[in-house]
Amino acid sequence: MLGLKEKFINxxxxxxxxxxxxxRGGMNFENAEFVAIFYTQTSENKDGEIQKFCDQLQREGKxxxxxxxxxxRKEEHAVKIASFYGDxxxxxxxxxxxxxRDFLKKKYDLLIHCDLEKDxxxxxxxxxxxxxxxxxxxFEEEAKLYELxxxxxxxxxxxxxxxxxxxxxxxxx
Numbered sequence: 001m002l003g004l005k006e007k008f009i010n011x012x013x014x015x016x017x018x019x020x021x022x023x024r025g026g027m028n029f030e031n032a033e034f035v036a037i038f039y040t041q042t043s044e045n046k047d048g049e050i051q052k053f054c055d056q057l058q059r060e061g062k063x064x065x066x067x068x069x070x071x072x073r074k075e076e077h078a079v080k081i082a083s084f085y086g087d088x089x090x091x092x093x094x095x096x097x098x099x100x101r102d103f104l105k106k107k108y109d110l111l112i113h114c115d116l117e118k119d120x121x122x123x124x125x126x127x128x129x130x131x132x133x134x135x136x137x138x139f140e141e142e143a144k145l146y147e148l149x150x151x152x153x154x155x156x157x158x159x160x161x162x163x164x165x166x167x168x169x170x171x172x173x
Contacts, residue, residue, distance in 0.1 A: 004091070005090075005092075005093060006120045008091070008092045008093035009089060009120040009124050010123070010124075011093070012093050012124060013120070013123050013124045013127045016124070016127040016128055025133065025147065026133060026148075027110055027132050027133035027147075027172075028172060029110070029169040029170055029171075029172045032062065032109035032110040032133075033061075033062065033063060034062075034063050034065075034107075034108050034109050034110075035057055035062045035063065035064045035065070035108060035109060035110045035111075035112065036064070036065045036066075036067065036103070036108040036111045036129075036131065037050060037053065037054055037064060037065070037066050037067075037112045037114055038066075038067050038069070038103075038111060038112070038122075038125060038126075039068055039113070039114040039115050040068065040069045040070075040071065040115050040117070040119075040122065041068040041069065041070045041083065045158065046158045047068075049157075049159045049162055050066065050068075050114055050162065051066075052159075052162070053114070053162035053165075053166065054066055056166065057166075065082070065103070065106070065108070066081040066082065067081065067082040067083065067099065067100070067103045068081055068082070068084075069083070069084060069086075069121055069122065069125070070083055070085050070086070071085075071086045071119075071121075072085070072086060072087075073085050073087065082099045082102075082103065083099060084097035084099050084100040085097070086121060088100065093124075100125070104125070104128050104129060105130075106130065107130040107131065107132070108130070108131040108132070109131070109132050109133065110131060110132070110133050110135065110169075111126070111129050111131035111133070111134045111135065112135045112136070112165055112169075113125075113126060113134065113135065113136035113137070113146075114136075114158070114161060114162065114165070115136070115137065116137055116152060116156055116161065118137075118139055118142060123142065123145060126142075126146065127145055133148065134146045134147055134148075135147070135148045135149070135150075135165060136149060136150075137149065137151075137152045137161075138150060138151045138152070148168075148169075148172075150164060150165065150168065152164070
């Protein structure tokens with residue numbers, strides 16, 4: 001997804017941020033019941049680590065929903081979860097994916113963005129989400145999209161990222 005479509009999505013994201021009426025704030029991890037994990041699918045290893053993180057949260061009594069963004073249609077990985085593709089946006093940036101539309105309608109207690117990178121689509125999803133608390137990697141220019149951000153190294157492994165998120169989220173009382 002290049003060029004004009006990305007510009008439309010970026011503009012929609014800016015509008016969402018400025019007009020947001022979602023009641024956001026801090027969320028005590030212990031009280032968070034409905035958790036979403038959103039990530040960009042890049043490898044089977046990452047899928048597996050995210051699934052382990054999901055399983056860990058479920059063992060702790062959380063209801064967890066996963067959704068993955070697949071930038072380009074290709075042979076799918078083994079893990080079958082809700083997903084949407086980069087081409088499921090209209091030329092003007094309107095969402096055409098039923099999976100993404102359903103995801104964005106729900107109000108999660110906590111939305112965890114498990115990516116080291118960002119793009120127009122991931123910023124749009126974080127801005128459009130109705131989650132009470134959004135968590136992800138620290139990007140100075142994206143501070144309005146998250147209530148809690150963590151400094152991560154560019155070469156951080158998915159397992160390390162998930163462990164860090166879990167450790168600090170559990171520390172929030």
